[in-house]
Amino acid sequence: MTAFVAPIRRKSAGRSHYYVDGAGTRMPGVTTILGAGVPKKALIDWAANATADYAVNNWETLGDLAVAARLNKLRKARYEERDAAANRGTQVHALAEQLVRGDTVSVPEELRGHVESYVRFLDLFDAEPVLIEFVVASYRFGYAGTADLIADLVMPGETDPVRWLLDIKTNRSGVYGETALQLAAYRHADVYLDADGAEQPMIPVERAGVVHVRADGFSLVPVTADQAQLRTFRYVQQIAAFVDESPALIGAPIDPPDADGEIARVVYERPTL
Template sequence: MTKYVPPVTRRNYGRSHGYVDGNGQKMPGVTTILGDGLPKKALINWAANATAEFAVDNWDELAGLSLTERLKKLQGGRYGVTDKAKKRGTEVHAYGERLVKGEAVANVPAELRGHVEAYVRFLDAFQVEPVAVEFTVASYRFGYAGTADLIADLVDPQDPDGEPVRWLLDLKTNEKGIYGETALQLAAYRYADVYVEDGQPEKPMIAVERTGAIHITSSSAELIPTVSEEQQLKDFRYAQQIKRWDSESRELILPALDPPESTRLVAKVDWNEVSA
């Protein structure tokens, strides 16, 4: 495995971002590892359905295009859905970061007001006390980095009069709910070596008692616990190896070999033979 050295730095590239170590060497991101290292069987059906829905919703417009233009529109139709979902997720995360820090937010777009109000109710209901917000983590042992949303102390819903419980949490706005890979994502964050917040020096990763996702929709924000223990870290590392293999797999196929020079005939075919 490639050796990485501290300190880790998150670099933003427009709407994307990446991570580099102290030598400027790129470090794989947790979500990229999971995206490339886990099978996405549901995406096959989703892509087909999204393309079909786009065709039906834009039937008249498509009919007026040339075949080449029509094909291009259909091929890109499903990306409009994902772009909209990513934009919503990014904006909800931004509001969530400010809200959990106790900042007031204003001029919330109408389509996001339900999400913001639901998260406000969540923060009040669980009496959320932030410990670290929107911070970078890195594992030099296992070679990855990532951005975690929140470590916070929450009132235990099973024991509201007891001591608060420290959670590592990830905000999710997916309409379909929380997927299993979230457990691996949080395990990778939980067992990272260090974390960096607000440009401060690296510190040892904060220990937590529980892990989970906050599923935020336009009507509710729910606390969804995950099992993100050492076994899930191992599972994450299996996905990491699959990603590595996938990126290197072409190197396993070598150039074709030329045959040696020879006059000996091995195979014979009589093209004039007629079978009975």
């Protein structure tokens, strides 16, 4: 058992959010844990490629700038692309939440492809929502998070609907392996918050997966999110905690007892030719 106590609450912080327990103690979020505890080789490659692409595509403009300004532009280039992608993802998520509730939405021109793809997913799998954009928490293991969707889907060749835990992804590069850990943490949480903010036992699901929504279509991607993946997530959680706490393990440099005392002198002799 961890030291966290009910009830869990999600707090907004600008464009971001965090979680606190009933005592006001901040509770680690699932995506924050994965961000700190899982190596991001693909992210390193992406950052290098994004900077190189920006330099090539803006060669003449950069050439007109002073060296310091040019360097500053290149340093910020990958963040501009990241923020644009994150903003697109946030908007698609918000519209998807409204759509799955059956609301009428106003869609920006640049997001119409994504929204139409998501609507096709809902229609073609006859999706029946159970929970939408809901907070989960594990007091056993000390984490919280926000899951996108639990829905009953009609699968090919099957007559009875199948209950899925689903994460909606809008990135260009597809579904990364760490998503299995994310969905396992959500699936095996202790509780979720209902529409009134009351904690309820987590709803069991039969399958887990990702709806990869793109401007040109969608993919329903099954993801293994079982007890084995939950166990791995807990290892990652320990690494993330170590990364956070490790600076405190390093002490201050130790001065010698007598900084002004005599010291040995090293004499170098020239080699004889």
